[in-house]
Amino acid sequence: MxxxxxxxxxxxxxxxxxxxxxxxxxxxxxxxxxxxxxxxxxxxxxxxxxxxxxxxxxxxxxxxxxxxxxxxxxxxxxxxxxxxxxxxxxxxxxxxxxxxxxxxxxxxxxxxxxxxxxxxxxxxxxxxxxxxxxxxxxxxxxxxxxxxxxxxxxxxxxxxxxxxxxxxxxxxxxxxxxxxxxxxxxxxxxxxxxxAPVAPTGCLTATNGQYPAATFTPNCNGAVGNITTVAWLNEYSKVNVIAGTTYTFSTSVNTYFITIGNEAGTAVLASGTGSVTYTPTANGVVRFYSHLSSNCDGTSSSHTRSVKCGTPPPPPVEPDYGCDQTYSGVPDTAHNMTKNLASATYMVANDFFVPKESETYKLQSVKFDIVSQAAAGASDITSYDVKILADSGSNTPGTTVITTMTGVTPTNLLTLPDTFASLPTYRITLDLGNFELPVNAANDTKYWIAITGTSASQISSYWIGYKYTEGWVTSSNYQSADSGATWTQPVSTTTPGLHFDGMMMIDAECATAAVSEAGAKEVSFYPNPVKDILTINSKKTIETVHVYNIAGQKMPVPSKLVNGKLDMSKMAPGTYIISTILEGGKNESFKVIKK
Structure with a gap:
């Protein structure tokens, strides 16, 4: 109980x-x-x-x-x-x-x-x-x-x-x-x-062995890389992979079965039909198999095995719409390499903008990079022609020539640390003499600056390429409307020539009008950005000037202008607010960038 x-x-x-x-x-x-x-x-x-x-x-x-x-x-x-x-x-x-x-x-x-x-x-x-x-x-x-x-x-x-x-x-x-x-x-x-994680299933059989014999290394630049265009079924290719990088393996026939195996071919890492994504946890080599189906069948049907990883290069840096404009990166339709429409000689052209806020816009200099095959290097290239062209309206240079500067000699020649095809590269600076461009007060105006070699021996072996973070490369796709088919010249190791980069740096002097809260333009100033001396003009007498940094702190500069000049040479680079007190007590403030 x-x-x-x-x-x-x-x-x-x-x-x-x-x-x-x-x-x-x-x-x-x-x-x-x-x-x-x-x-x-x-x-x-x-x-x-x-x-x-x-x-x-x-x-x-x-x-x-x-x-x-x-x-x-x-x-x-x-x-x-x-x-x-x-x-x-x-x-x-x-x-x-x-x-x-x-x-x-x-x-x-x-x-x-x-x-x-x-x-x-x-x-x-x-x-x-x-x-x-x-x-x-x-x-x-x-x-x-x-x-x-x-x-x-x-x-x-x-x-x-x-x-x-x-x-x-x-x-x-x-x-x-x-x-x-x-x-x-x-x-x-x-x-x-x-x-437990579901173990992937796949096909590690390869009656046709390995092809190609070399292990493929993807560039991981966002583009699809073809391992082979003559792959057979029941065959594999070897691919170098990096830990933490996502790879997409694919075949040209989207019904084929893909298996990613370890280097020894003893373990399945991933599998799927048409396309497989795999992220390795360690550096090494994987096998990329292709079969007709998950039954591990198929024999000699020819197809392409491809792999893709990484992201494309960043797009070109957009214009800053200021006086200093630098263009770098891969050229596109807005950063064109084209043919001189006026003289049928070769040139490289970049677009730039005159901001609508400007009262005046004066081109001071232009810098660009080149590769020289001349025996004496870039010093053998004695002068250049510079053309300022209107825009076509379709993101390409127009036929209207604003001005032509012929026989411009370099004011500076800088040897760059990188090379192309074992050839030296240089940065050239040309003085444009403060050429003043028209300003459209309603809209930012796009112009094109074109650089052309003046020697027939230089022009005869032109090859126009571009450079970005991974080095100098060629691309006919960015050279003309017909993809360069009619005029692109190859790099020659025997004929002297001039080879342009797709990067230009334009220095200009802008006089920008300051607008008060009421919208009246009493004050103008230039240049902006400024290196040392800022010039300030006004229809009325400027009684006092104060300078503040972006945090609102007042800068220790004289409150009186000297001949309309403000010395900013000792100030750190950055953005500043210039506050002017005009005759009668009116205040107008504007932003200035200190280089």
Missing amino acids: RKKLPLLLLAIMPLANFAQSANSKSSVHPKKQSVKINAKPSLSYAPAAYCMPVDLECNDGDLITNVTVAGINNTTTCSPNGYGDYTATQGQIQEGQSYPISVTVGDGWFERVSAWIDFNNNETFETEEFLGEIGSGSNMQVSTLTGNIAIPSTVTPGSYRLRVMVAATGSDNPAISDACYDESYGEVEDYTLVV
Whole structure:
């Protein structure tokens, strides 16, 4: 005869409500006419880990004797304090699948079995992680209760804790839904369920061997690189890869099956049809297989195996619409290399803008980079012709010539550190003599500056290329409307010639009108950007000038202009606010960039 305290004792026990936590207690589910009394005070703590039952009693037949699920088949006896830690025992599961579970219980009084899985691994069994009751309970006899547990399709690979609980609830009470409940006769056992990554399947057969024999190294510049255009099926190519870089492997036939394997050809790393993306975790070599289908078939059908990685070079730097304008990067339709429309000689042209805010705009100099094949280097190129052209309206130079400067000799020749095809490169500076361009007050005006060699021997072997961060390269696609087919000349190692870069740096002097809050133009200033001396003109007398940095701090400069000049030579590069107080107290402020 079991000795359990009468239910009458409950009447003399105080009832208390405590805040819910991982250790909070659910209401008591008494056994038939008897219940276990917890004489210890109930305290509520924030859990540092999974709640562990400390006051369950399983030595009266209210115990778990076997749990079988997902490869686990564990036979046990009553655990100390009603808790058994079997997390070292693991079962294998997959997301989106359902698994049968059976729990064998003792001959206790009206046993019901509950189960939980901590799917978010936060060490708390939450309401949505309750799997419900396993089976429909037992009545004072050893029973095996069965059911199914469903694994959500969103569960990621990893390890998850499974909790199984048996409790004597009584015939009219539901299964326990609180995973931390420990005020009853029963037992809790914890296990580990593991969601393993799905191993990729693929084809590592290659009856046609390796082709080509050399290992391919992608440029990783965002462009597709053809490993071979005469690939066969049931064949592989080797590719050098870099850790952390994403590679896209593809075939010219989008129905072919692709497998990416390790260098030895013993393990599948990724697979798919038509195109496969793979990111290696270590530097090394991979095999790129192509087959007719996932059946690893196919023989000699010719196709292309390609790989792509990295991002394209950044687009050209947009014009800054100021006096100093620098163009670098890959030329496009707005940074053209073209043919001199007037004289049919070769030239390189870049666009630049005259800001609509300007009162005057004067070209001071232009810098550009060249490669020289002449025996004496760039010093053999004695002069250049410079043309300023109107825009065509289609992002190309127009036929209208604003001005022509012939026979301009370099004012500076700088040898650059990089070379092209073992040939020296140079930066040339030409003085343009403060040529003033028309200003359109309504819109920014696009002009083109074109540089042309003046020697017939130089022009005869022109090759026009461009340079960006990875070095000097050629590209007929950026040279003329007909893709360079009629006039592009190859690099010659014997004939002297001039080779232009697609980068130009234009220095100009802008006189920009300052506009007051009321919109009236009383003050003009130039140049902007300024190197040393800023000239400020006004229709009214300028009484005082103050200069502030972008943070609003006043700069230590004289408050009076000297012959309309403000000395900014000792100021750090940056943006400054020039505040002028005019005769009559009117204030006009404007921004200036200090170089």
